[in-house]
Amino acid sequence: MNSWPEVVQPKLSNRFKLPELQIFDSASQKLKQFRANKNRQIYVCGITPYDATHLGHAATYLTFDLINRYWRAQGSEVNYIQNITDIDDPLLERAARDNVDWQVLAKSQIDLFRGDMVDLHIHPPKIYAGAIEEIPEVVRAIENLERKNSVYPVESDLYFNIKMDSTFGNRSHLDQAEALKIFAERGGDPNRFGKQNRLDPLLWLANRPNEPEWPAPFGNGRPGWHIECAAIALKYSKPEGAEILDIQGGGRDLIFPHHEMSAAQVSVLTGKELAFAYVHTGLIGLEGEKMSKSKGNLLFVSKLIIDGVDPMAIRLSLLNRKFFDDTMWSYDRFEEATKKLELWRLGLSRTETPDTDLVIEAIIISLSENLDSNSAIKAIDNWCSAEGTGGNPGELSRAIDALLGIAL
Numbered sequence: 001m002n003s004w005p006e007v008v009q010p011k012l013s014n015r016f017k018l019p020e021l022q023i024f025d026s027a028s029q030k031l032k033q034f035r036a037n038k039n040r041q042i043y044v045c046g047i048t049p050y051d052a053t054h055l056g057h058a059a060t061y062l063t064f065d066l067i068n069r070y071w072r073a074q075g076s077e078v079n080y081i082q083n084i085t086d087i088d089d090p091l092l093e094r095a096a097r098d099n100v101d102w103q104v105l106a107k108s109q110i111d112l113f114r115g116d117m118v119d120l121h122i123h124p125p126k127i128y129a130g131a132i133e134e135i136p137e138v139v140r141a142i143e144n145l146e147r148k149n150s151v152y153p154v155e156s157d158l159y160f161n162i163k164m165d166s167t168f169g170n171r172s173h174l175d176q177a178e179a180l181k182i183f184a185e186r187g188g189d190p191n192r193f194g195k196q197n198r199l200d201p202l203l204w205l206a207n208r209p210n211e212p213e214w215p216a217p218f219g220n221g222r223p224g225w226h227i228e229c230a231a232i233a234l235k236y237s238k239p240e241g242a243e244i245l246d247i248q249g250g251g252r253d254l255i256f257p258h259h260e261m262s263a264a265q266v267s268v269l270t271g272k273e274l275a276f277a278y279v280h281t282g283l284i285g286l287e288g289e290k291m292s293k294s295k296g297n298l299l300f301v302s303k304l305i306i307d308g309v310d311p312m313a314i315r316l317s318l319l320n321r322k323f324f325d326d327t328m329w330s331y332d333r334f335e336e337a338t339k340k341l342e343l344w345r346l347g348l349s350r351t352e353t354p355d356t357d358l359v360i361e362a363i364i365i366s367l368s369e370n371l372d373s374n375s376a377i378k379a380i381d382n383w384c385s386a387e388g389t390g391g392n393p394g395e396l397s398r399a400i401d402a403l404l405g406i407a408l
Helices: 055-073 089-098 102-119 135-147 176-185 225-236 252-270 301-306 311-319 332-348 357-368 373-385 393-404
Strands: 022-025 030-033 039-044 077-084 127-130 151-154 157-160 202-206 221-223 243-251 273-281 284-286 327-329
Touching (some): 055 102, 055 243, 055 273, 055 301, 055 357, 055 393, 135 202, 135 221, 135 225, 176 252, 202 225, 225 243, 243 252, 301 311, 311 332, 332 373, 332 393, 357 373, 357 393
Parallel strands (some): 039 077, 039 243, 243 273
Antiparallel strands (some): 157 202
């Protein structure tokens, strides 16, 4: 599947040294510092294309764009992989509800998502893989799991036995009651008769009347959600260490079951941990309520831009928060970000400016410490209100673009 056009990232002067990134790992529940490496592997779970691109999506992909930018600025090659779940129950349900062809709906939403990513100045993934085009790879992964005695049938469907991964649960840290509750809320079927373990996830859904299907040695059907990402990550990653990836990323609601299940399947297939760090972004609420599809209060990037909001103001407003915290949103944030952009542009246009090396170094240090974009933004604010001479505003503008992705 085609990604979107590459974004030009200005280069930093080699005067500036970037320390190794530290980031909060959901699995270990602590900060982890990455080892020096010129080849980086990131897998970020993509959208199911029926409601692109809401503010929660944007917040997630901006977070991993910061990581991508930081590693590129260090001089690393970043193998950024992202999937598109272009066949799944929610897509089919939305298409049926709106009386549209599911493929037409998916294509329109993927096109919209690509455009939003361009507007938000987000680096495209090097690998942009649709679930449908990767079904042969999913089938191979399931066959390999079968050889490891990790697959069993329930009627004509296939399930993964979580007990085959001795590390299962180490990434999400939930007790059984919590896990069962969340599993049921997020696409699982804990009460299905015939399963060996209530938390076992679906690998292959056998063909259903009036639903799309694809051929497989174990019968026509379509893939489960978690095995899709496991198979794509294994196919396209280029592991060099003990783990398959440097980062497996997504929103906080993917910690369980999705990332736990995908990692368990990879563990059984390879004997390796899927990721050095599992990185998750906080959820976005709106005007005092949780933002969700069911509430109908999703805020869409494309509509905001049509309404006249500067895409860089959207980006800045989403960066002006702790990426891991849940955030209650309000429209005031866009106004504040617009004013901040004006302040920055005025500050950079002055004939005499204070020293810029110190503020660039502050941006670098802030981002290296768990992507503290809040502190980076404050450092720029302070520089814009300070007086002095000897600065290089052009170099600062390029650094803001390179590291924060905000083109001024």
